Amino acid sequence: MARARQARSAASALWRLFAGLAGGIALVFAAALTTAPANEDHHRIAIAAGAVLALVAFAALVAHRAFAAPLDRLARDLAMAARDDPHRPVSGAARRWLDGAGRVTSAAADVQARLSHAESSVATQLAAATARLDEQNRRLEGILLDLSEGVVVCGLDHQVLLYNQLAANLVDEPHALGLGRPIFGVLSREPILHHLDRLLHQSGQAGVQPTAPGTVRFICASAGSGLPRRARMGLLNRADGTPSGYVLTLADADVDMDETARRDRMVRTAIEHQRGMLGSLRAAAETLVGAVDLAPAERQSFENVILEESVRLSEQNAALTQALDQMGARFWAMAEIHTGDLIAFLRRRLDVGRPIEVVPAGMPDWLFVDSLALTDLLEHLARALAHERSVETLTIAVARRDRVVDLDLIWSGAPIRAAELDEWLDQPFERSKGTLDGRAVLERHGSDCWSLSGRTGEGLIRIPLPPAAQPPSPDRRDRPPRPEFYDFDLLGIPAPEALRGRPLRSLSYVVFDIETTGLNLSGGDVPVSIGAVRVVNGRVLPMENFERLVNPGRTIPPDSIRFHGITDAMVEGKPPLPLVLPQFERFVGDSVLVAHNAAFDMLALTRGAAGCGLSFDHPIVDTLLISAWLDPEEADHSLEGLAARLGLQVAVRHHALNDAMLAAAILVRQFDQLESRGVERFGQLVAETDMTARLRANQMQF
């Protein structure tokens, strides 16, 4: 009805009015005509009628244009705005006429504005709410992905709502696991239905059974293979407490067993075996002791039993010890950590209070330890050393020995007596509020510690620690070995007088490695990187290193890139050699220069130096020549070959330093080997290696 009314426009209303008026006027004049006596009156009446009609028509027309049409237009515009587009403007033609209509249109425009404002405000709020929900969902997804268990969330209709990758890994047919698909496609039906029932029943009786657990554990089977899966189910409740679904946590029934559970089982089995052996042993022993009238042969058999069972018990004990040792390291708190990071943590701790300087030494390595507990232990020992022995500088040296990484705390002073060290280890750490002490930390790592005198009379405390499984070393490509190369102009320099008599270990060395654009140093190949590390007092100091990429001023050929991995992009924007060499010279100071197959690196260095007015006339040591002298029978004296033979692995994170660090570690090892062959002084070393160089150079000619 309303619609029919609206369809009737103002204009049509007006015309009806006019029609009515016109009709009325016509009737009046018609009546006047019929009642008028004379013809002249008829004329006058007709003209009057025409004039009145015209007047009325004019008035109607004006009214139409001023009111009806604009009103209609307004009504139409508003209707369309309401229906389609709130922002559609009301036509201005309506405003031009009477003020009243203008007020209506401006009011209409206001209403329009408010309508569109309200709509856009709703839209904004909706968008914000959706964004928040999205964010929350993403966070939940993130958490779900990160869980160490497989999780599947289902509605009460058993359709999968959410799941994580681990869950997919634990089911036989991961493609059957999908959003909106039934869980029974991947897991067996009965256990799930049964336990869901239990939970629903429990939750329905929440008031009656307050102590019932909120989750149930059970075994279910993977739908395809029937393999058992440990599962845990909990209800998913809405805000009002009614269940809307359930959460399943899945674990592999075998792998998931706790470390402790496994150990329990192992110990229990061992005890049972022991019972058997002890039984035999005791029976035989009691018999022997109790019976005085045994025949010698009988006595012998019982004695044999005692012997046999004792030996078996010993063997079992050894096996158990070994098994426990192997399990010991897999505690939940253990994780891989780089010794550099560990030492950094320690440094931060020791900066507080009475500061103790920490100097890292040796080859950085990876440990598998409880890093917090270990840092506590190291801090405790460092502070004890500071307090009891006034130690202000502590060197922490890292060295791998067989299947263990030794962490040595070194200071200048006498070693700590075992009894005193034990006392330190029995003191609980402050930070742990008395629950943890050094002894516990060492036991946790299957470790112990002891104090000795170091090689040059300093005191040290050694702590062997479990290494991490070796992470892949960065960019260790299988490279072709650099050809051996000798230049006697460089190598034939006799040792300077001042250094001749000095013990090898006492000198300061800088072990360096230069990568170049190619092997043709006299034909335009130039350096692209210099890596170097300092060796002092027979120890590598990894923190004192020099590492620069050098812009060679030419493109690096692909063969060369394959060798050292340094690309044109990497050297773009890097300083050229004339800027880097002076820095390197300052780093070297007056140390002895060391390199592997030093002639090549020295040639690269001296050619570059000549170009910028520097000279590197330091004494030189070549680890390759030392190796050749120590091991003349061995064919492979390459850096990699040597490292492999010495059991060295590099765990540095920047490959520019890789070779320098490796050569430095090799040099330090070679000190030991040289000493045991009677080469202890620098002069001796130079003499021996010089001869070796000549021999090898001769050999190479053939």
Place this chain on the structure above:
Amino acid sequence: MAASVLIADDDPNIVLSLEFLMKRAGYQVRVARDGHALMEAVADAVPDLILLDVMMPRRNGYDLCNELRNDPRCGDTRIIMLTAKGQEVERVKGLALGADAYITKPFSTREVVQQVQQILAGRAG
């Protein structure tokens, strides 16, 4: 002249067997039941070899070993650590602190005698 062996262990049962074994192998045997007695015995007469138990009361074997090694009189004395502590790290520690050998209990009596004989022979040679 027979070499002298000093057994330092607080467990009478193991001492019984060790004393018997060493005597039968032809050595002069003395026994010390704790760290204090050990040091006194050494002060009395420096033994050629000490069978040292690690877990003795009041002073532990590592500490004793350390002290013995720092005593110039014992420069020639061999030390074999005997212990129930079986972990590899304990063995390394014992050797690092100056023991010449490290034997874990339970041991084979024949092996102990062999070890003692080898080590004393090495010393003479």
